Amino acid sequence: ILNVEQSPQSLHVQEGDSTNFTCSFPSSNFYALHWYRWETAKSPEALFVMTLNGDEKKKGRISATLNTKEGYSYLYIKGSQPEDSATYLCAFPVGNNRKLIWGLGTSLAVNP
Amino acid sequence: DTGVSQNPRHKITKRGQNVTFRCDPISEHNRLYWYRQTLGQGPEFLTYFQNEAQLEKSRLLSDRFSAERPKGSFSTLEIQRTEQGDSAMYLCASSLGPGLGFFGPGTRLTVL
Numbered sequence: 001i002l003n004v005e006q007s008p009q010s011l012h013v014q015e016g017d018s019t020n021f022t023c024s025f026p027s028s029n030f031y032a033l034h035w036y037r038w039e040t041a042k043s044p045e046a047l048f049v050m051t052l053n054g055d056e057k058k059k060g061r062i063s064a065t066l067n068t069k070e071g072y073s074y075l076y077i078k079g080s081q082p083e084d085s086a087t088y089l090c091a092f093p094v095g096n097n098r099k100l101i102w103g104l105g106t107s108l109a110v111n112p
Numbered sequence: 113d114t115g116v117s118q119n120p121r122h123k124i125t126k127r128g129q130n131v132t133f134r135c136d137p138i139s140e141h142n143r144l145y146w147y148r149q150t151l152g153q154g155p156e157f158l159t160y161f162q163n164e165a166q167l168e169k170s171r172l173l174s175d176r177f178s179a180e181r182p183k184g185s186f187s188t189l190e191i192q193r194t195e196q197g198d199s200a201m202y203l204c205a206s207s208l209g210p211g212l213g214f215f216g217p218g219t220r221l222t223v224l
Contacts, residue, residue, distance in 0.1 A: 034213070043203055043215035044155070089154055099168055100145070100213065102154040 004092045006103035013080050014111050020076040021106040023090035027071035034091040035064055035075055038105065044089060047075075080110040116216035118204050124222045125194055132190045133219045137206030144187050145213060146179055147203040155203055161187060194223045 005024045013019050025033060032051045036044040048057040050066040050073060057064050061078045077084055087105040094101050117136045125131050137144050142163050147155035158177065159169040163184035176194075181187040191198055201220050205213035 036215075043217050044205075046214055099157060099160065102157075104154045 004090060004101050004103040006088075006090060006106050008106060009104070010107040010109070012109045012111065015081060017080050017110075018076065018078045019080055019108065020074050021088060021108075023073045023075070023103055025071050025073070025090070025092045026094075027069060029094075030068045030071075031093050033066060033073050034093075034100065035073070036089040036091065037062075037086050038089055039086040047088075075106075077108070080108070082110045082112050084108060085110045116204055116206050116214055118202075118216035118219050120219060121217060122220045122222075124224065126224050127196060128193055130190065130192045131194055131221065132188055133202055133204075133221075134186060134188050135204030135206075135216055136186045137204070138214060139185075141206035141208050141214075142184070143207045143213075144181055145205045145207075146187070146189050147205065149201040149203055149218070150199075158189070158202075191221075194221075196223045199223045 007022050011019060032049050034049050035047040037047050038044040047059060048064050050057060050064060053068040055066040064073055064075045066073045075088055085108055087107045089103055089105040091100040091102045116138055119134045123131055143160060145160040146158040148158055149155050157170050158173055159179050160167055161181040164181050176192045179187060179189045199222050201218045203218045204216040207213040
């Protein structure tokens with residue numbers, strides 16, 4: 001059974017804090033890792049697709065790194081703002097058809 | 113608007129009725145996914161298409177659920193004889209191959 005695990009499950013930080021969370025995935029047969037941002041009452045927003053070991057992607061104050069050998073990716077948010085409050089999901093394509101296996105997400109709350 | 117669109121956005125129905133949802137993907141995307149999301153959970157995979165071919169259907173999906181993508185463009189998801197447990201947000205996503213998926217706004221189904 002292939003599992004994608006995310007930690008922590010939830011996080012509460014103060015405005016201005018920097019934070020990071022983890023996505024762990026099977027390291028064998030790696031193809032790619034996707035990060036999504038999901039705000040309440042909206043649909044998931046694509047953030048990054050990571051494909052190469054050592055990849056680092058950045059979008060504004062959000063960045064992500066990838067270690068395919070040990071099977072983890074970190075998502076970093078620098079100087080968190082209340083509008084960053086959302087659930088951050090990672091997804092891992094598997095099988096010949098690359099179906100996405102999802103983590104349960106990290107729920108981030110940024111207090112003003 | 114060139115994003116993924118879904119209709120209707122909300123549907124309230126009585127138990128036992130049939131409902132049909134529509135998803136219009138981004139035009140050049142050949143893959144289309146259906147997911148279901150219930151409170152506090154990540155997206156639960158239902159089925160997906162590559163062009164008009166339905167490549168996989170979740171074992172969690174009962175025979176009351178059927179999806180089509182007749183011309184490889186828009187897709188419909190039908191639920192027959194709805195049950196209260198079918199109440200959820202139904203999300204559609206499209207992608208170009210196994211790339212990063214872009215989600216529609218979702219259809220929220222409430223079964224009374």
